[in-house]
Amino acid sequence: MPAPLFAPCLPDACAVPDATGPGDHPDRVLAELDLWHRQVRAQFPILGPGQAYLDSAATSQKPRAVLDAVHHYLTTANANAGRGAYRWANQTTALVERCRGRVRDLLGDPDPDTSGVHFVSGTTEALRRVALDWLVDVLADGDEIVVPAADHLANVTPWQEARDALARRGVTVRLVEMPYEPSGDYDVAALERLVGERTRFVAVTHVHHVYGADMNVHRIRRLVGEDVVICLDAAQSVGHLPLSVAELDVDFVAFSGHKAMALPGIGALWARNTRGPRYEQRGWDGTPNTAGLVSLEAAVDWFDDTGVDRIARWTIALGARLTDGLHRLPSVRILGCRHSLALDSAVQRRAGLVTFRHTGISSADLGFVLAEHGLMVRANAHCQGPAGERESSVRVSLHAYNTVEEVDRLLGVLARLDPTAEESP
Numbered sequence: 053m054p055a056p057l058f059a060p061c062l063p064d065a066c067a068v069p070d071a072t073g074p075g076d077h078p079d080r081v082l083a084e085l086d087l088w089h090r091q092v093r094a095q096f097p098i099l100g101p102g103q104a105y106l107d108s109a110a111t112s113q114k115p116r117a118v119l120d121a122v123h124h125y126l127t128t129a130n131a132n133a134g135r136g137a138y139r140w141a142n143q144t145t146a147l148v149e150r151c152r153g154r155v156r157d158l159l160g161d162p163d164p165d166t167s168g169v170h171f172v173s174g175t176t177e178a179l180r181r182v183a184l185d186w187l188v189d190v191l192a193d194g195d196e197i198v199v200p201a202a203d204h205l206a207n208v209t210p211w212q213e214a215r216d217a218l219a220r221r222g223v224t225v226r227l228v229e230m231p232y233e234p235s236g237d238y239d240v241a242a243l244e245r246l247v248g249e250r251t252r253f254v255a256v257t258h259v260h261h262v263y264g265a266d267m268n269v270h271r272i273r274r275l276v277g278e279d280v281v282i283c284l285d286a287a288q289s290v291g292h293l294p295l296s297v298a299e300l301d302v303d304f305v306a307f308s309g310h311k312a313m314a315l316p317g318i319g320a321l322w323a324r325n326t327r328g329p330r331y332e333q334r335g336w337d338g339t340p341n342t343a344g345l346v347s348l349e350a351a352v353d354w355f356d357d358t359g360v361d362r363i364a365r366w367t368i369a370l371g372a373r374l375t376d377g378l379h380r381l382p383s384v385r386i387l388g389c390r391h392s393l394a395l396d397s398a399v400q401r402r403a404g405l406v407t408f409r410h411t412g413i414s415s416a417d418l419g420f421v422l423a424e425h426g427l428m429v430r431a432n433a434h435c436q437g438p439a440g441e442r443e444s445s446v447r448v449s450l451h452a453y454n455t456v457e458e459v460d461r462l463l464g465v466l467a468r469l470d471p472t473a474e475e476s477p
Contacts, residue, residue: 092452109430114313114315122347122350148345155352171321175307178306179210190281197211202441236263240275243275258293262447290311305321309344378393378466384466407447408446414444434447
């Protein structure tokens with residue numbers, strides 16, 4: 053299997069860099085991609101001077117190509133899919149199938165003849181569909197599910213629902229909490245001691261929505277073996293990092309379009325269909341979100357043109373600049389790995405997502421202060437699961453359209469709130 057994009061966030065990795073480390077120095081990456089970034093930034097009409105949108109983990113902004121595609125469809129071919137024989141209806145029906153293929157392309161699907169792509173409203177619905185349309189029919193009394201209880205609630209509550217639904221049938225299923233390193237990464241050594249012959253299903257996250265870490269999911273398959281089904285929450289990675297289902301060897305992938313340059317209300321669930329029975333959604337599908345599908349197809353095309361690899365390099369480098377600046381501020385405490393804060397770090401960097409607290413200002417108040425300076429961040433508990441952070445924090449989440457100036461402006465505002473801080477970059 054190819055090396056992961058990042059090295060695990062471990063202290064010994066910091067002392068002994070290897071080929072899986074972060075590579076180029078962030079400053080060199082930002083300089084190299086400066087012209088590319090300016091061209092990307094110009095494609096987002098909502099982004100004007102003075103307003104820094106730093107909340108892409110909640111929802112991304114939309115490039116003009118996506119907006120134009122939706123407008124063109126709604127003004128030239130708007131119809132329902134699979135319910136008419138006229139040209140507009142046929143075009144819309146073809147759109148649905150074409151979009152399935154584009155999702156497969158985006159995920160690097162190695163076997164499109166076997167896999168399935170199902171359209172949903174977003175990640176939450178996709179994971180609940182796996183739990184209630186598939187998982188409840190494959191588990192038996194005494195089986196176990198590994199649940200990442202410090203990840204997003206969307207990747208926790210569906211598995212609780214599945215357990216409860218089975219309990220009503222008289223089937224007892226045990227939920228095993230995924231163990232974590234202090235850095236927020238999965239503790240694979242501890243997980244190995246928890247996985248047993250009754251482990252049937254493991255839920256994981258590709259990029260953590262609070263700590264910003266690539267959770268090194270490739271290690272999970274090696275640990276659980278070939279028969280256990282792995283379900284991946286890719287809400288924070290699709291469109292941010294290259295994602296290959298062939299390399300990760302997972303069985304389900306769920307993501308939301310609105311976090312990946314498409315419109316709200318559209319998402320996808322990819323199913324490998326080689327472990328256990330074939331996944332099929334229950335019930336009548338009804339009318340698909342056709343405008344959402346247009347936006348999703350256009351977003352995938354935009355990622356192809358823009359380059360997800362370059363998006364990853366830009367946002368990771370920009371995030372490294374941010375963590376380095378925050379680390380210089382005595383009143384700021386960054387959540388997650390402590391070994392990846394400096395610009396010359398040799399371990400994995402955050403995937404453009406940095407969360408922190410201020411020791412003297414509540415996160416809610418700090419969010420209001422930053423908003424007054426045109427800096428749009430998220431400041432709350434971030435919907436983390438029951439084993440996660442209980443205290444509110446400030447999350448800065450970056451995408452291809454964010455600038456060095458925006459990061460430096462944020463650091464400047466925070467520095468002025470902390471007169472003892474060193475000068476930021």
